[in-house]
Amino acid sequence: xxxxxxxxxxxxxxxxxxxxxxxxxxxxxxxxxxxxxxxxxxxxxxxxxxxxxxxxxxxxxxxxxxxxxxxxxxxxxxxxxxxxxxxxxxxxxxxxxxxxxxxxxxxxxxxxxxxxxxxxxxxxxxxxxxxxxxxxxxxxxxxxxxxxxxxxxxxxxxxxxxxxxxxxxxxxxxxxxxxxxxxxxxxxxxxxxxxxxxxxxxxxxxxxxxxxxxxxxxxxxxxxxxxxxxxxxxxxxxxxxxxxxxxxxxxxxxxxxxxxxxxxxxxxxxxxxxxxxxxxxxxxxxxxxxxxxxxxxxxxxxxxxxxxxxxxxxxxxxxxxxxxxxxxxxxxxxxxxxxxxxxxxxxxxxxxxxxxxxxxxxxxxxxxxxxxxxxxxxxxxxxxxxxxxxxxxxxxxxxxxxxxxxxxxxxxxxxxxxxxxxxxxxxxxxxxxxxxxxxxxxxxxxxxxxxxxxxxx
Numbered sequence: 001x002x003x004x005x006x007x008x009x010x011x012x013x014x015x016x017x018x019x020x021x022x023x024x025x026x027x028x029x030x031x032x033x034x035x036x037x038x039x040x041x042x043x044x045x046x047x048x049x050x051x052x053x054x055x056x057x058x059x060x061x062x063x064x065x066x067x068x069x070x071x072x073x074x075x076x077x078x079x080x081x082x083x084x085x086x087x088x089x090x091x092x093x094x095x096x097x098x099x100x101x102x103x104x105x106x107x108x109x110x111x112x113x114x115x116x117x118x119x120x121x122x123x124x125x126x127x128x129x130x131x132x133x134x135x136x137x138x139x140x141x142x143x144x145x146x147x148x149x150x151x152x153x154x155x156x157x158x159x160x161x162x163x164x165x166x167x168x169x170x171x172x173x174x175x176x177x178x179x180x181x182x183x184x185x186x187x188x189x190x191x192x193x194x195x196x197x198x199x200x201x202x203x204x205x206x207x208x209x210x211x212x213x214x215x216x217x218x219x220x221x222x223x224x225x226x227x228x229x230x231x232x233x234x235x236x237x238x239x240x241x242x243x244x245x246x247x248x249x250x251x252x253x254x255x256x257x258x259x260x261x262x263x264x265x266x267x268x269x270x271x272x273x274x275x276x277x278x279x280x281x282x283x284x285x286x287x288x289x290x291x292x293x294x295x296x297x298x299x300x301x302x303x304x305x306x307x308x309x310x311x312x313x314x315x316x317x318x319x320x321x322x323x324x325x326x327x328x329x330x331x332x333x334x335x336x337x338x339x340x341x342x343x344x345x346x347x348x349x350x351x352x353x354x355x356x357x358x359x360x361x362x363x364x365x366x367x368x369x370x371x372x373x374x375x376x377x378x379x380x381x382x383x384x385x386x387x388x389x390x391x392x393x394x395x396x397x398x399x400x401x402x403x404x405x406x407x408x409x410x411x412x413x414x415x416x417x418x419x420x421x422x423x424x425x426x427x428x429x430x431x432x433x434x435x436x437x438x439x440x441x442x443x444x445x446x447x448x449x450x451x452x453x454x455x456x457x
Contacts, residue, residue, distance in 0.1 A: 003207075003214050006232050007198060008136045008444055012143070014224035015217060019134060020143060022194065023127045024150030025187050026090060030120045031154025032161075032180045033097065034062055035307070037113070039162025043173035048106045056404075061110055063279065063399035065117020066124070070396060071248075073122030074389020078246040082130035082385060083196045085122060090184055090191070093119025097181035101174045121396065125389040129376040133199040133384070134217070137444045141326055144376070145318025145369035152310035152365060159304040199381045199445070251386045255379075263378045264387070266436045268394045270330060271375075273429035274367050276398030277337065277422050280406040281360060302354045309358035310365040317366035321373055327437030329370040331430050336363035338426035345420050377440040380449040 010016075041055050050058075069089065077085045096116040103109035128144055135143045161179060166172040195217070201210035222229050255264040313333075321329045340360035347353045379387030409421050440448055 003198060003202065003210055004444070004446065005234070006218065007134070007214050009230045009232055010136060010217065010221045011225060011230070012136070012139050013221050015220040016135065016143070019131055019194070020147055022187070022191055023131050024147050026086070026123050026127055027147065027150040028154040028157070029090075029093075029180060029184055029187070030124045031151035032158045033093070033116060033120050033154075034066075035155045035158035036161055036176055036180055037062055039158065039166050040173045040176065043166060044106075044109065047173075050106060054106060054110075057110055058113060060400055061113035062117035062120070063396050065114040065119075066121030067393045067396035067400065069118035069121025069123075070125035070389045070393040072118075072389075073125045074386040074393075075246055075248060075251065077126050077129065077385030077389065078200075078383055081196050082126055082133075082200055083191075083194055085126045085385075086130060086194075087188065087191055089119050089122035089126065090188055091119075093123060094181045094184040094188075095119075097177050101177035101181070121392070125392045126385060128372050129379075129384045129388045130197055132373075132376040133197040133381070133445065137442055137447075139322065140377070141321035141329075141373045141441055142318050144373040145321050146315060148369045148372035149311070149314030149318060151368070152307070152314050155307045155310055156304070159307045163304065203381045246383055246386050251383060251390065254383060255387060255390065262436055263438060264391075266432055266438070267375055267378060267387075267391045269432050270334075270371055270429055271391045271395030272398040273334070273425055273432075274337075274364065274371060274398075275395035276402045276405075277341070277426055278364050278368070278402075279399035280402035280422060281341075281357075281364065302350065302357075305354055306357045306361045309361040313362035313365035314369045316362075317369035318373075321370055322441055325439050325441040326370050326374040326377070327433055327439055330367055330374060330437065331433045333363045333366035333370060334426050334430045334433065337367060338423045338430065341422040341426060342420070345417075345423070374437075374440060377443075377445060377448055378438055381445065384445075384449075 037059065041058060044050060044058060045055055073085050073089055093116050096112045096119060100109055100112035100116055103112055128147065131147060132140055132144050158180075161176045165176050165179065169175055195213040196209070198210040198213045201207070201213065218229060254260060317329050317333055324332070337360060340356060340363055344353065344356040344360055347356050375388050375391050376384055406421070409417050438448070
């Protein structure tokens with residue numbers, strides 16, 4: 001009987017839901033920060049007389065920072081612990097969001113947005129692998145999918161800030177950035193009580209600390225449910241232990257070794273496909289709506305409707321992921337995204353564009369719920385944070401390229417061509433997942449990943 005068998009047999013209850021809330025609020029602020037930038041650009045342009053090229057740099061600042069933040073967070077998460085990285089990343093993000101809010105000029109603002117993006121990227125990359133290591137296998141897909149769903153609340157909040165704060169107050173665009181940063185102070189205080197991942201502790205030989213974390217969680221679950229805990233099953237796969245130190249070179253060598261290359265390729269490709277499509281879509285939809293004859297204010301209101309569609313997208317995929325498996329959910333929602341993108345390419349009135357855009361938003365974000373659940377499951381504990389961080393970072397390459405590629409496509413191919421291109425990218429992702437993806441539902445993390453590690457020895 002291992003500690004991890006004790007951990008995995010616990011029923012989901014109040015202590016798990018508290019972890020979900022604390023981690024999810026971090027994703028809410030990440031989503032808010034990522035989305036609010038689009039609503040700041042007109043004010044920044046007016047304040048400093050910026051060119052379209054300079055505005056483009058601001059638009060790319062957050063995803064550029066995300067790329068480096070996700071990479072660094074993964075490497076540090078496997079070396080110094082998940083909890084430390086999660087705390088430091090959140091503090092880093094909050095500090096530079098405030099710096100951006102009070103930036104005296106374009107150069108300071110741009111640098112602060114890159115650094116805030118790095119903090120948000122680090123936060124985003126570490127939460128899912130951290131919390132996945134606490135959750136029983138039978139509910140892990142729902143739990144991490146629901147965790148990712150908190151991004152949608154951040155996007156909706158950003159749209160509301162963009163509509164009701166930025167244009168209605170003096171320096172509203174500065175106030176908006178303070179609004180996204182200040183609540184993080186309370187979240188940092190709240191997170192002090194979080195335990196370190198027992199899987200990380202065991203991997204690094206800290207058995208007594210892992211025992212204390214598991215025993216405390218058992219006590220809290222028993223108190224919350226009011227019932228005796230289930231019996232401890234025999235663990236089918238024992239976790240490996242050791243103090244393997246991860247660096248970028250050793251991580252890449254392992255991730256692209258023969259036994260891991262298929263998993264890594266599928267995961268990286270899916271992250272690229274969904275992130276490229278997502279950022280290409282959301283960075284251009286207000287502009288495309290304006291081109292169809294509606295005002296900027298109305299375009300923001302239509303954007304709120306499209307953002308709201310994210311909420312059922314995330315949570316429906318989270319609910320289905322235990323029933324249909326993560327790889328199937330990713331494929332289904334990617335296929336729905338491809339059909340929706342094609343449908344959007346055929347629409348030519350604001351109401352029909354908004355409806356098709358909302359459906360596309362539903363499916364794109366449902367895909368993210370599956371991807372966030374799937375990614376930590378395919379990498380061993382000793383490199384789980386790094387594997388997740390590098391996958392997310394590769395996806396951010398798509399978010400950096402998308403606005404430019406979509407912009408060039410819009411100029412040459414028009415409205416229909418933009419979403420025809422998106423459809424083709426999404427269809428490629430569907431084929432990749434269906435043919436090469438790994439079935440993960442209901443299997444412990446050790447069952448999924450320990451054989452892969454042993455094969456490389």
